Amino acid sequence: MSPKVSEEHKESRQQEILEAARRVFIRKGYQAATMKDVVEESGLSRGGVYMYYGSTEEMMLALVEQIDRSNETDYDRAIGADGSVWGAIERLMDQTQQEAETVTDSLVPALIEFFINAWRSRKYDALMEERYRRGAQILEAFLQNGVDRGEFRPIVPVGAVVLMLLSFYDGLMVQAVQLGPEAAQTRVGLDTMLEALRHLLQVQDGNKEVSP
Amino acid sequence: MSPKVSEEHKESRQQEILEAARRVFIRKGYQAATMKDVVEESGLSRGGVYMYYGSTEEMMLALVEQIDRSNETDYDRAIGADGSVWGAIERLMDQTQQEAETVTDSLVPALIEFFINAWRSRKYDALMEERYRRGAQILEAFLQNGVDRGEFRPIVPVGAVVLMLLSFYDGLMVQAVQLGPEAAQTRVGLDTMLEALRHLLQVQDGNKEVSP
Numbered sequence: 001m002s003p004k005v006s007e008e009h010k011e012s013r014q015q016e017i018l019e020a021a022r023r024v025f026i027r028k029g030y031q032a033a034t035m036k037d038v039v040e041e042s043g044l045s046r047g048g049v050y051m052y053y054g055s056t057e058e059m060m061l062a063l064v065e066q067i068d069r070s071n072e073t074d075y076d077r078a079i080g081a082d083g084s085v086w087g088a089i090e091r092l093m094d095q096t097q098q099e100a101e102t103v104t105d106s107l108v109p110a111l112i113e114f115f116i117n118a119w120r121s122r123k124y125d126a127l128m129e130e131r132y133r134r135g136a137q138i139l140e141a142f143l144q145n146g147v148d149r150g151e152f153r154p155i156v157p158v159g160a161v162v163l164m165l166l167s168f169y170d171g172l173m174v175q176a177v178q179l180g181p182e183a184a185q186t187r188v189g190l191d192t193m194l195e196a197l198r199h200l201l202q203v204q205d206g207n208k209e210v211s212p
Numbered sequence: 213m214s215p216k217v218s219e220e221h222k223e224s225r226q227q228e229i230l231e232a233a234r235r236v237f238i239r240k241g242y243q244a245a246t247m248k249d250v251v252e253e254s255g256l257s258r259g260g261v262y263m264y265y266g267s268t269e270e271m272m273l274a275l276v277e278q279i280d281r282s283n284e285t286d287y288d289r290a291i292g293a294d295g296s297v298w299g300a301i302e303r304l305m306d307q308t309q310q311e312a313e314t315v316t317d318s319l320v321p322a323l324i325e326f327f328i329n330a331w332r333s334r335k336y337d338a339l340m341e342e343r344y345r346r347g348a349q350i351l352e353a354f355l356q357n358g359v360d361r362g363e364f365r366p367i368v369p370v371g372a373v374v375l376m377l378l379s380f381y382d383g384l385m386v387q388a389v390q391l392g393p394e395a396a397q398t399r400v401g402l403d404t405m406l407e408a409l410r411h412l413l414q415v416q417d418g419n420k421e422v423s424p
Contacts, residue, residue, distance in 0.1 A: 028332075029329050029332065031243045031244075104331065109328055109329070112324070112328050113328050115390050116321055116325050116386065116389055118390070119316065119391075128391055129395050132387070132391055132395065155407070156404055156407055160401075160404040161404060163397050163400045163404065164400075164404040164408070166387070167380050167384040167387055167396075167398075168376065169383060170382070170387060171378070171379035171380055171381060171382030171385075171386065172379040172383070174324065174328065174382045174383065174386060175344070175382060177331060178327050178330070178331060178340050179340055179341060183341050184344070184375075184379075188371075188372050188375045188376075189376045189378075189379045191372070192368055192372040192373060192375065192412065195412060196376070196408035196411065199411040199412075200407060200408060200411075
């Protein structure tokens with residue numbers, strides 16, 4: 001009889017393996033990473049890893065799920081004591097700049113690599129659409145909050161601003177990976193986008209709408 | 213003595229191989245593509261391919277060079293009979309939408325995959341920076357042309373608009389690959405960006421600056 005594995009033990013072991021997988025993906029990228037790499041990185045036995053994950057693909061999908069869960073609360077956290085949505089947007093831009101500066105120490109390059117090929121198999125179409133739909137929904141609710149509070153009087157639908165912002169964010173990360181954030185001048189891009197948002201959202205605070 | 217290969221013959225053979233490589237990269241992506249795939253796709257002998265290219269990496273770099281050369285004239289071509297830079301921007305947005313709609317039949321997914329991993333080796337840092345610098349320079353000269361003609365009175369430096377635009381463009385393509393252009397709603401993102409540009413550049417034609 002195999003020893004009974006408690007749920008708690010199982011979860012902590014899984015998390016340990018996922019952390020090892022994360023380190024391997026960061027170091028080697030997604031396609032270049034092998035199960036052997038993860039086994040070695042984890043310090044566990046081959047069987048101990050395969051008991052929970054049968055492939056690097058399964059590990060990547062588990063990591064994606066964790067990331068998505070933690071991202072959902074980012075916007076709420078960005079709202080400061082004054083409750084200003086525009087203030088939160090400015091803070092999120094700062095946070096994005098920090099993400100860009102450390103992007104090659106993060107899972108982002110491996111994620112982009114994973115998803116840029118995922119469409120070929122069509123296996124993840126539903127997952128990708130759902131992630132995107134959910135991400136857009138949360139950002140839209142966040143901006144709509146600013147409208148409801150009277151902070152913004154947008155000249156285009158808030159949903160359209162969201163679509164532009166999501167493309168911009170993805171591209172900023174791609175360029176930060178490829179060039180480094182300094183050569184990509186991500187801070188300049190972010191500040192220009194802030195200026196564009198001030199106009200599109202018509203931020204109502206007199207100090208924040210810069211007249212030409 | 214091996215037969216003398218004329219320069220013309222050599223170039224047409226190279227082009228034939230690169231076209232085969234392009235088809236393989238489009239179908240399989242960059243890392244999954246092998247020399248064997250390209251040999252088979254080209255219908256040439258193994259030796260006939262290796263005479264010109266020693267690896268799929270060499271082929272990808274040759275394709276990148278060709279793409280960059282052809283992109284450089286895009287902006288000039290977009291300027292219509294009236295010579296309006298803003299009109300050209302609108303046409304370039306339409307062209308971008310078309311690119312997005314056919315992106316998975318293009319080399320773009322393989323290019324993103326190639327460059328998203330290239331930073332790991334550091335081998336292509338100079339190439340990537342030079343490509344980016346050159347791309348930004350051409351777009352900046354194009355927008356500056358609009359300033360010089362009195363079409364635009366930008367409220368931020370034209371170079372800053374360029375940085376924002378390049379990130380947006382890259383992200384739009386990433387999303388078009390991952391989701392398809394319909395689910396990514398690329399047209400909505402492009403129209404929102406046009407609205408942002410109208411403001412940032414302060415387009416001087418009375419019909420084009422939309423007041424809130």
